[in-house]
Amino acid sequence: MDVRSQISMVFHLDKCLGCHTCSIACKNLWTDRKGTEYMWWNNVETKPGTGYPTCWEDQQKYQGGWEKNGKLKLRSTGKAKIVANIFHNPHMPSMDDYYEPWTYDYQNLFNAPEGPDQPIARPVSKVTGEYIEIESGPNWDDDLGGSPLYARNDPNLEGLSEAERQQLFAIERLVFFYFPRICNHCLNPACVAACPSGALYKRGEDGIVLVDQKRCRAWRACVAACPYKKVFYNWFTGKSEKCILCFPRVETGQAPACFHSCVGRIRYLGVLLYDAERIEEAANAAGNELIDAQRSLILDPFDPEVIRAAERKGLPESTIEAAQKSPVYQFVKVWKIALPPHLEFRTLPMLFYVPPMSPVLANRQNDVLDHASTDLFHDIEEARVPMKFLGNLLGVGNETKLRYALRKQKAVRWYRRAITVGDVDLQTAQKMLREADCTAEEAEGIFRMTALCPAEERFVIPPSHREQAAEMFGDVMDRKQGTGFGFLSAPRRGL
């Protein structure tokens, strides 16, 4: 057993209101520089929808992630393919797949000569400074749940029956939900494995995946390899950049900016202990066993044997303690209601999603809207978002795990309804809990973490022990009265 610790995440989709506050927090903090204008390390997509970059989930188009024929192989450029393809990466997305960033010519509002029309602020490209016609943006299909151009091109619709599609797109039943995304800080990251320079790496202590800006040489293999398209190419500095999980904040005990600012409080951060020895085995599991295989990597932080192994490996006590209090551990391993996105890409993402309960199904009779089901919170099988769709997104194409997660969430709602409002029968609620494989204690836990979710329980951040990192630099006194650690020169573009 090779115990390692990973800072992992849960996003509770049922609570996401699609306000994009997270994206803005991130943009203001990290990607407001030249060359990064188009980057959204955190973005919020409408599902069904095509997302950002357009149709990123379609690996026929982007060739991201791993492919399993016997051994795992990168779909884009692994060792064999990079030699011939380093000059031109055949799977590199270009700006057209994202969008051309722009601002507006606001000066024209003030300076325009007097004329018969109101002056307007024309859009100006942030790359060339020329006037452009805006054709798409990072969030172009926001809220366009039923649109033929966007929603209907969602790769997750694959395998849905005509009836299920109708159900998704029928005007009065039209449904969508939000899907916020950041880098998943995977256990088997495709970006790291693809980087010829070894510039991308996973931090041993907390599993954050980073790009070493001084080692990156713009071979851009990472951009093509990441199936989530969460490594971005800075066209100005000639370096790749990605979500850093706000490590400077995490190291000082603060939640990442997107977590901290989240209005819906949908985001949870905590430590998972995992067995690094078995990563390859898990990533290699058969498609229908992938979810269990990944879960089996996650170790029980209360198990004395795990604790001993962790101590032997030199994990600080504070990390083990944090793992025991980790909300992510509860969601993923104990309650099993949080699932990884597109695990079939086999990067073993460490960001998990609690699937959303759809709104109550309604139908219209004689111009009166009526609930289709008298069942409180309706039956999950009749949910407006077809189970198959969620299965494609979060269940490796399979619905079993989603049914389990949704049934449990529904039972918890019934149970809490019985307790707080009392208009449903407690016995029935308890029966539902049993059927959903949920104890009353568990239900209380889920309720507390979902509805109350105090900040200190949502974010359990272990001390990073950066004092040890400081020691790595040699004599700490060397740095006394210096400006800090690391390099502080401006990221000047090469000649």
Next chain:
Amino acid sequence: MTTILQYLDPLLFAVLPYVALFTFFLMTIQRYRAATFTYSSLSSQFLENRRHFWGMVPFHYGILLVLTGHVLGLLIPDRILAWNSHPLRLYTLEITGLALGLLALVGLVSLLLRRIGTSNVRVVTSPADWILHALLLLQVGSGVYLAVFHPWGSSWYAAAAAPYLWSIVKLQPQLGFISAAPLAVKLHVTGAFLLVALFPFTRLVHILVVPNPYLWRKPQVVRWYR
């Protein structure tokens, strides 16, 4: 006038090589140490992805193989001459060389047109890029000219140019061959030294950081601070 020309040859072929080599070593090391961040191929594929293929791929395949040929001629001139003693083999080598040179030329010209013609790419083109592209055009152009109009290049390169280059390495420059050489040869050789001299001030430094260890490292990279 004659005095200038008199000094020009030693200047270009005995002094310039050392200035170039000195600058090359000093400045690449200095740049690597002081500004590692600037070592990058500065890819522009993200900004323009279609013409990119038609320039980047032929240019690199062409230039890399041609330069390999140049290096082989320098290292094993006798074998090249022995190979060339048979006309059929000589023609094969020359035609291959010319074809690769043309490949590089076509690639380079399309890269230049791409740079000039795409407003996105023009934004990320520095003065150093313009100079480098012009110099490379001169170099590849003059190389192809040599291959066509001064036969048989592969033979006289091995027989005469290689000894001249070695004389520079041995710090005893022998200008006999180069002084008597036609103008095109002088141009090509001067261009080569200029490229070496300007190397550290351009994106050419990406050649020095070609990531060969990738081929034998483990796929995943984990860094610990302990």
